[in-house]
Amino acid sequence: MAAIPERVHLTYLVNGEEVPVSFAPYKTLLEVLREDLNLTGTKHGCELGECGACAVLIDGEPKLSCLTLALECGGRSIQTVEGLAQGTTLHPLQAAFADHGGSQCGYCTPGMLMTAKALLDGNPNVSREQIKQAISGNLCRCTGYQQIVDAIESAAAEMRGARK
């Protein structure tokens, strides 16, 4: 049996930028993002795939980074909360979360934002029920979800306007 290497070397496309990474092979994508790339915007609430706080987009799809082996992500596009804003201009979802009370403690916010982004990138013409369905795997203990849904609905309206 071949020896397990101490570290592996891969390249990710992180928020549109090619990034070489080197990490111990047992690490999850969550750990590599936070510990090796210093992208601490992505949070963890359980590290067991139960809470959704660590959601990021892998090739545009929302994935739980705590259940994704970092080894599997070579050459893939990874989007995190750090890549949402354009320079200092907030993404419509970010602005809406800030304005509508979508964040209280803010700990679930990055995971919520990325999950919502995947939803609206696919189709900004969504109902409240579709929004609730999309974020039903992301737990929030502060808001009771209502203002999060309000925020996503408001951002969706803005994004629909921008597409016209």
Add this chain to the structure above:
Amino acid sequence: MSAQEKRFDVVGKNRRRVDGRAKATGQTQFADDLVLPRMLHCKMLRSPHPHAVIEEILTAKAAKHPGVHLVLTGKDFPVPFGIMPVSLDEHALAPERVRYVGDPIAAVVAKDEQTAAEALELIEVKFRVLPTISSPQEALQNPEPRIHDYGEQGNIHRNQSYEFGDVEEALAASDHVFEDTFFFEGNTHLAMEQQASLAAVEGDGKLLLTTSTQNPHYLHRQLSRVLQMPAAHIRVIAAPNGGGFGGKCDPANHEMVVAKAALVLGRPVKICLTREEVFYQHRGRHPVLMKFRTGVTKDGKLTAMHLQTLLDGGGYGSHGPASTFYTGVLTPVTYELPRFKFEACRTFTNKPPCGPKRGHGTPQPRFGQEVQLDKIAEKLKLDPAELRLNMVTKRDSLTASWLRIGSTGLAECIRQVVARSDWKSRYDKLPFGRGLGLACSAYMCGAGVSIYWNKMPHSAVQLLLDRSGQVTVFCGATELGQGSDDVLATIVAEVLGIDTGLVRCVTGDTGITPIDLGSYSSRVTIMMGNAALQAAERVRETMAEAASESLGIPPDRVVFSQGRVFAAEDPGKGMSFVEAIALAEAKSGTLSTVGSYSPPKAPGKYKGAGVGPSPAYSFSACVVETEVDPRTGWITVPKIWIAHDIGRALNPVLARGQVIGGIYMGLGEALMEEQVFRRLPPKLSGALVHRMPSMLEYKSLTSLDMPEVDVALIEDPDPNCPFGAKEVGQGPLLPVMPAVANAIYDAVGVRIDEVPITPDKVLRALELKNAGKNPRIGPEQFPSVPYPKPIFVLPPGEGGDGGELKSPEDKPERKKVAA
């Protein structure tokens, strides 16, 4: 327009919170996001036994494991600690005894978490297992083995009794006496952030601990005690908390451990608890068994209440002495209650310690009281809303227990939810399977007395302005997500007539911010807010004097609004806010003021009168609609209406967010959240273990379970509160659980007298109903508790002075006050 009469610039406007942008960009740095050069990582070894003596700990193998820098055990922490001065019963690492599964025993500090975890496996601990106490009933039956060698007796931690007026006499004279027992299961905070702490010795040789804490001040004091270091050599920074809900109030073992390790090693040491460990840390809602004996007149007025509570405290004291009081002291605040007897007992058990969770000790008796009122209304054939409306406490009145009510909007809250839910045409009229339930509640706006006795302010604020136009406000208050920084900025901005974006908040740092006692008891808006108001008014006065000279008008005719400082009678005559600062700085020197706040003295004088008084009380009324499937017992909640008496909403977006968040947490407690334990079979040690130390097994509401919430904010400004603003963080949770229970009764005619109300219980009750039996699920009896002889206090209406009657002869003869 006078300077005092100007319209609000900031208060009452929907605004983006001051920390909203950082949260939406992921830039808010929580404790586990922090990294320092040369940082090491810590993991703790926890007890697999609920109750055992530690006979031996062998750490040599772990210490020699490559990459390990330090192993700590109980002998490194000889000094105990605890949040309450009367319950200093915890050690950072257990020295000789473990009291629950998860009690920390040893800690390893290593180059990374993986190495630390490997080394934990190499620590050998020899335990002598002791019998375990799993419930308050067992604790009462088994005084031995004692879980702690302090407390009232056996395994009773706290035991108390108060009687305000002769309750038995009043019950005997009542038209009806209702006797009901209820049980409220324990549950936990489940904040999204797992607690993390980073300790470092700074360049000046002093200790810095950055940590997930709601109460950096109390932690600071306890660190000084445990580490035996002067407090002035320790700095605690409360990192922005990823939710608290009471779970980060207690000073925690892991905080002491990393602080000690950093001091020993001279290197930064970080720990982040796993989710499983967060369940062990707990300090959540106490399971409480309750018995209410309540007298009423035939037209639905309360005559007296005898309330008995029995709390399951878990393995340590935590906030227990306060929690015990809170299972009764706020009960008389909502409705007129001429006489009140309250007996409470907290026992130790071999489970994770219970402590404060949102509502601290009051949701349990609130559940019982409001469900019992529903039964009373039914028996007296009164509408439950009318019954309550006819007996709400009056503004500025005193309760039988000598609490001063202050402002109250409860009647308006009831009217609002009744109107908005179309209660009158729908309650008791919906088809079988659908129902409405109503409940009310009250909560305090800050505890009137500090956790440790002192005469110093409860909150202090320092304000610094300079010619650049920046306004920096320093305060020890901590941000948990509830919006305390936004409240602070709002109050300063309103007084100075500027945008909140100009105010920089520096908070929760014992090294540089004046002391605020912490984010608990819904105290921040009122106490920090009043301190901020004083500091801001002082600096405005200095600026108004300088501006008045330049404008040639009296200082009291200077208005601060919309970023300008101008003459009240001629708004065109004025200057920018920045120019006004420069004038004042030239005239008076550096512009810095302080403000502080101490709550008013409470009217009660008896021993124990310090728990319950508050500068103001908030009130809530709630209507819940339910749909119950009689085949499965499944409960759906399509809509909730809530009206909350907030005094004034400083930022309505945030206020509504707090209300909906409170409803959410209450609904979770009503329907599913429970922290329960099971005993392993004897061949597997017989230990008590969590049934569910994970987020998957501990059920909480998702976005799909959460109903639409209709929120009405009732604004009747309270004179004791800044701009009249009362609390909103805890109160709105309280009426949800009983409103759900009452709605289920309206829907299918069964009484579930315990929380959570799960489909299996509804189904069992429906089976009882179909069998012609009492359709009720709940505790059958209340055990015999050896409560002490009550402290007897005459209520204000009966000529008392707020003090205890020392001798029995002082107690009025029954015939004199007989109804």
